[in-house]
Amino acid sequence: QKEVEQDPGPLSVPEGAIVSLNCTYSNSAFQYFMWYRQYSRKGPELLMYTYSSGNKEDGRFTAQVDKSSKYISLFIRDSQPSDSATYLCAMKGSNFGNEKLTFGTGTRLTIIP
Amino acid sequence: DSGVTQTPKHLITATGQRVTLRCSPRSGDLSVYWYQQSLDQGLQFLIQYYNGEERAKGNILERFSAQQFPDLHSELNLSSLELGDSALYFCASSVGPSGLRAEAFFGQGTRLTVV
Numbered sequence: 001q002k003e004v005e006q007d008p009g010p011l012s013v014p015e016g017a018i019v020s021l022n023c024t025y026s027n028s029a030f031q032y033f034m035w036y037r038q039y040s041r042k043g044p045e046l047l048m049y050t051y052s053s054g055n056k057e058d059g060r061f062t063a064q065v066d067k068s069s070k071y072i073s074l075f076i077r078d079s080q081p082s083d084s085a086t087y088l089c090a091m092k093g094s095n096f097g098n099e100k101l102t103f104g105t106g107t108r109l110t111i112i113p
Numbered sequence: 114d115s116g117v118t119q120t121p122k123h124l125i126t127a128t129g130q131r132v133t134l135r136c137s138p139r140s141g142d143l144s145v146y147w148y149q150q151s152l153d154q155g156l157q158f159l160i161q162y163y164n165g166e167e168r169a170k171g172n173i174l175e176r177f178s179a180q181q182f183p184d185l186h187s188e189l190n191l192s193s194l195e196l197g198d199s200a201l202y203f204c205a206s207s208v209g210p211s212g213l214r215a216e217a218f219f220g221q222g223t224r225l226t227v228v
Contacts, residue, residue, distance in 0.1 A: 099168060106155060
């Protein structure tokens with residue numbers, strides 16, 4: 001079983017829709033949670049960074065972490081064609097041995113104009 | 114621009130050769146990570162350094178090695194290259210290995226093609 005599971009999609013939604021992306025994980029040592037956006041063959045771009053459980057909002061993006069369920073989400077409101085990309089969740093712990101970033105496989109998202 | 118610089122951007126080399134990929138982290142970042150991304154594959158963790166010391170190791174082949182220098186830049190050395198080593202190689206950096214400044218920023222990658 002992978003430490004981080006992410007639905008690879010592909011996911012296609014119409015412009016303006018709300019997008020929900022999710023990851024589950026099994027390692028209870030994970031405390032820091034990140035969402036990255038990666039355009040084709042480019043470097044991953046950090047979108048959101050959260051620590052422990054709770055919500056964080058930045059513009060059209062909201063990240064949610066539920067440590068009790070080992071479940072994280074990224075919501076994109078008013079989706080735009082420029083949001084079409086692969087979205088990667090990543091997480092890490094704070095103790096030695098869990099400090100590397102562990103990634104999900106990524107969800108490929110297409111926003112249809 | 115993430116502030117992480119990787120050179121070269123593209124590299125084409127023959128099987129059996131050796132190459133060196135270079136990464137300059139963001140100013141102030143002490144931790145460096147290397148990842149491999151093959152076509153349509155996820156990001157595979159290779160190795161992490163913190164302030165010059167190896168911090169964590171992933172499934173890095175014995176033909177691959179890395180180091181972080183006193184000026185904090187890092188190099189990934191790939192030797193006896195095989196066709197299957199063709200991939201994007203990413204470097205990322207963060208202030209520290211953990212803690213509230215643990216978010217990592219990625220460079221634009223080096224695209225390695227082995228022919």
